Amino acid sequence: MYQLRDQSRGAQVTTRSSSTAQILTGTAAALAMLYFLRAILIPFVIAFVLAVLVRALVRFIRNRWAAAPAWAVVALAGLVVVIAAAGGLFVLVQGMVQIVAEGPKLADRLDQIVMEVGRSLHLRESLHLKSIIGSVSVPQLAGSILSGLQGFAAGLLLMLVYFGFMLAGSDRISRKIDVAAGSSERATAIKQVARRASTDIETYVWVQTVTGLMLTTSAVIVMMVVGLNNVLFWTVLFFLLTFIPNIGITIGSILPSLFALVQFPSYWPALTIFAVTQIAATIVGNLIYPRMQAETQNIDPVVTLLALAFWTVLWGIPGAFLAVPLTLMSMMVFAQFPDTKWVAALLSNDGNPVFRRAGKGGPA
Numbered sequence: 108m109y110q111l112r113d114q115s116r117g118a119q120v121t122t123r124s125s126s127t128a129q130i131l132t133g134t135a136a137a138l139a140m141l142y143f144l145r146a147i148l149i150p151f152v153i154a155f156v157l158a159v160l161v162r163a164l165v166r167f168i169r170n171r172w173a174a175a176p177a178w179a180v181v182a183l184a185g186l187v188v189v190i191a192a193a194g195g196l197f198v199l200v201q202g203m204v205q206i207v208a209e210g211p212k213l214a215d216r217l218d219q220i221v222m223e224v225g226r227s228l229h230l231r232e233s234l235h236l237k238s239i240i241g242s243v244s245v246p247q248l249a250g251s252i253l254s255g256l257q258g259f260a261a262g263l264l265l266m267l268v269y270f271g272f273m274l275a276g277s278d279r280i281s282r283k284i285d286v287a288a289g290s291s292e293r294a295t296a297i298k299q300v301a302r303r304a305s306t307d308i309e310t311y312v313w314v315q316t317v318t319g320l321m322l323t324t325s326a327v328i329v330m331m332v333v334g335l336n337n338v339l340f341w342t343v344l345f346f347l348l349t350f351i352p353n354i355g356i357t358i359g360s361i362l363p364s365l366f367a368l369v370q371f372p373s374y375w376p377a378l379t380i381f382a383v384t385q386i387a388a389t390i391v392g393n394l395i396y397p398r399m400q401a402e403t404q405n406i407d408p409v410v411t412l413l414a415l416a417f418w419t420v421l422w423g424i425p426g427a428f429l430a431v432p433l434t435l436m437s438m439m440v441f442a443q444f445p446d447t448k449w450v451a452a453l454l455s456n457d458g459n460p461v462f463r464r465a466g467k468g469g470p471a
Contacts, residue, residue: 154269202340319349
């Protein structure tokens with residue numbers, strides 16, 4: 108009797124050890140795949156998010172013009188998203204070109220600021236910019252920027268290809284799921300997960316867009332009042348940075364403030380830009396954003412920070428922008444399987460990732 112019990116316990120321990128080893132191996136393999144295939148996966152995820160936004164825009168248009176042909180509405184919505192993305196990219200590139208062209212002036216002004224700081228600290232030897240950051244090789248820096256732009260252009264082209272195929276094949280996805288699932292119940296479950304994930308992404312982007320426009324408006328007003336150069340560039344950049352949770356607004360406040368230090372002989376314009384944007388961020392972040400977030404998102408705030416750090420390390424800057432959408436999708440997938448429901452519960456804010464109050468969403 109005792110021998111049988113010992114054998115049973117030993118079998119249970121062996122089974123648990125094997126299961127743990129499989130989980131660890133699978134997790135390591137998934138992380139390796141996400142990292143080494145990031146050049147393919149990042150454009151795909153961005154294209155998926157854009158396709159979700161197009162669906163929301165199509166629904167918005169169809170609710171107001173029901174007689175419009177479906178293909179025309181989809182084409183119009185896709186064109187609007189592509190034009191908006193291309194316009195923002197053009198403004199960013201033009202602004203970066205202007206900043207690079209003013210590089211020598213910026214370096215001289217920064218060197219002057221460093222010297223003033225050194226004198227205010229009563230240092231024996233005057234500080235210089237080169238003594239702090241070292242000598243910068245302009246050709247090497249230009250080569251690095253060119254290499255980065257080439258990689259960005261390749262990723263952008265791949266993203267557009269993904270985006271076009273997703274829009275063209277959206278009507279066939281439901282039939283493919285029915286065939287691949289093998290049973291109607293399984294197909295229904297898969298469709299519900301996909302629908303829930305897309306809805307959560309729509310509502311998240313809607314909240315970030317509304318609050319981002321509020322913050323960007325305040326930033327634009329103060330930048331125009333102080334007379335900061337290249338306001339359109341800073342507007343687009345600031346708006347994009349609001350989509351990075353927690354730290355994006357801070358970065359968006361610091362960057363134009365630093366360039367205001369370079370542009371103006373006084374420190375007051377830089378301090379004004381930073382102070383106004385931070386005050387607006389405090390008001391929106393404490394009064395408006397929590398209410399909208401409670402109605403549309405169910406992610407723990409600590410998980411948001413961890414997800415931001417995780418995806419930034421894994422995918423760089425694109426990972427910072429996609430951290431919350433990827434976490435929302437992961438939470439919905441984990442909630443569908445008994446062995447991973449506890450992970451979804453930990454990621455959620457209320458411990459119930461599936462059954463929660465439906466968000467108001469975007470302009471549906």
